[in-house]
Amino acid sequence: MNIGKLTLQGKVLSAPLAGVSNRPFRVLAIKARAAMTYTEMVSSEGIIRNQTRTMEMMAIHQDEQPVGIQLFGAKPEVMKEAASITVEKIGPDLIDINFGCPVKKVVGRNGGAAVLKDLSLTEDIIKATVEGAGETPVTIKIRTGWDESCPVFEQVGKIAERAGAKAVTLHARSRAKGFSGSADWSAIRKLKQAVSIPVIGNGDVNTCRDAQRMLEETGCDAVMVGRAALGNPFIFKAMNDYLETGIRPDPPTVDEKIEMAQIHARLMVEQFGEEKGVVMMRRYLGWYVKGFRGASELRPKLFQVTTIADMNDLFAEYQRTW
Ligand SMILES: Cc1cc2nc3c(=O)[nH]c(=O)nc-3n(C[C@H](O)[C@H](O)[C@H](O)COP(=O)(O)O)c2cc1C
Structure with a gap:
């Protein structure tokens, strides 16, 4: 177009x-x-x-x-x-x-x-x-x-x-x-x-x-x-x-979504600095985990992260346990 x-x-x-x-x-x-x-x-x-x-x-x-x-x-x-x-x-x-x-x-x-x-x-x-x-x-x-x-x-x-x-x-x-x-x-x-x-x-x-x-x-x-x-x-x-x-691609897996959320968070930190970037990222994290098993437990924890390391730990724990 x-x-x-x-x-x-x-x-x-x-x-x-x-x-x-x-x-x-x-x-x-x-x-x-x-x-x-x-x-x-x-x-x-x-x-x-x-x-x-x-x-x-x-x-x-x-x-x-x-x-x-x-x-x-x-x-x-x-x-x-x-x-x-x-x-x-x-x-x-x-x-x-x-x-x-x-x-x-x-x-x-x-x-x-x-x-x-x-x-x-x-x-x-x-x-x-x-x-x-x-x-x-x-x-x-x-x-x-x-x-x-x-x-x-x-x-x-x-x-x-x-x-x-x-x-x-x-x-x-x-x-x-x-x-x-x-x-x-x-x-x-x-x-x-x-x-x-x-x-x-x-x-x-x-x-x-x-x-x-x-x-x-x-x-x-x-x-x-x-x-x-x-x-x-x-x-x-x-x-x-x-x-x-005409071919519908497979939907992204949980691991792919988590990886994308982590890339997104890094870009947010690059753009806005860690303190502000991670706080701004919280709502996006809520969207990334939509449809995850156990999302209702994971989401409130993600809404409290203050650093990339916190976020990575939460995702690692989630990937180990679910
Ligand atoms: C959070 C949010 C922010 C939006 N901000 C704008 C905006 O700044 N400018 C605009 O033209 N439309 C804005 N919209 C409307 C969207 O661009 C779009 O027209 C609307 O969401 C319908 O499309 P969808 O059904 O694909 O969401 C906003 C919508 C949402 C949900």
């Missing part, structure tokens, strides 16, 4: 995940053959103010590319300046605009999904970001609408295309639905029919078969996977292999 000048290898993308898709997560996703990764959403206001934490979240390296930086904001002129700074200082493969975030902190400042209530603002934001980004492709990520009564995804898709966006990702739920119920993939099909830029389908793609079914049922150009990749970077390779060969 091509997104403007960017060519992606494979049809399974790793979703932007606030508090999760930091550098270690992205490196593992790319190593596992995700076609693309995204940073956590970054505040456009934070960028133009050169806030340290914002700039740290945007730092990217070659080994996690192709990578998109996801921006949010409600002021076109700020988005333009933020896009321009992002391109100049960081040089991502693309800039994605978040029009889907339902979180109060973002929506309250009119960012994220709130923009779906004002389509002329949506258009202004996209146009401004495209202008600021210059040659770098701009994409958008949306939900179906603010709530069920007002689906705007087809309109927004057309607006985006007109305003110069190079692809649109649809998480096929309204803002009001949060993560409840199941995603309505028929919306993805409708969006695909409404626009000629690539459509990336998102929502409830949890298995290899789901990925294939979403591509077949909706005609979308690629799929994006979020929650199913938590503690499971293997999923990108499994899905890509399945889509290419």
Whole structure:
């Protein structure tokens, strides 16, 4: 699939995940053959103010590319300046605009999904970001609408295309639905029919078969996977292999998952230092051991580790006893 000048290898993308898709997560996703990764959403206001934490979240390296930086904001002129700074200082493969975030902190400042209530603002934001980004492709990520009564995804898709966006990702739920119920993939099909830029389908793609079914049922150009990749970077390779060969790879063994968790923890320590990195790693460890026999006993212990050595000891004990 091509997104403007960017060519992606494979049809399974790793979703932007606030508090999760930091550098270690992205490196593992790319190593596992995700076609693309995204940073956590970054505040456009934070960028133009050169806030340290914002700039740290945007730092990217070659080994996690192709990578998109996801921006949010409600002021076109700020988005333009933020896009321009992002391109100049960081040089991502693309800039994605978040029009889907339902979180109060973002929506309250009119960012994220709130923009779906004002389509002329949506258009202004996209146009401004495209202008600021210059040659770098701009994409958008949306939900179906603010709530069920007002689906705007087809309109927004057309607006985006007109305003110069190079692809649109649809998480096929309204803002009001949060993560409840199941995603309505028929919306993805409708969006695909409404626009000629690539459509990336998102929502409830949890298995290899789901990925294939979403591509077949909706005609979308690629799929994006979020929650199913938590503690499971293997999923990108499994899905890509399945889509290419029709063969479903064996699921990773417990030992392989533990080894991956240990690699992940080392990357977290490299990135954030041992004290902070290990504490941040605890929630990922909880995800890695999902489905393990005895996970309910192991998990609380993993949530207390403070060093890599603690974590390794716990895993070694687990491997000896289970
Ligand atoms: C913990 C978490 C953080 C998320 N953060 C973001 C974000 O920063 N930007 C965004 O566009 N979507 C965000 N999302 C939404 C996901 O990108 C994705 O659209 C959603 O999880 C549906 O896909 P899935 O069913 O594969 O998980 C987040 C979702 C979760 C669970």
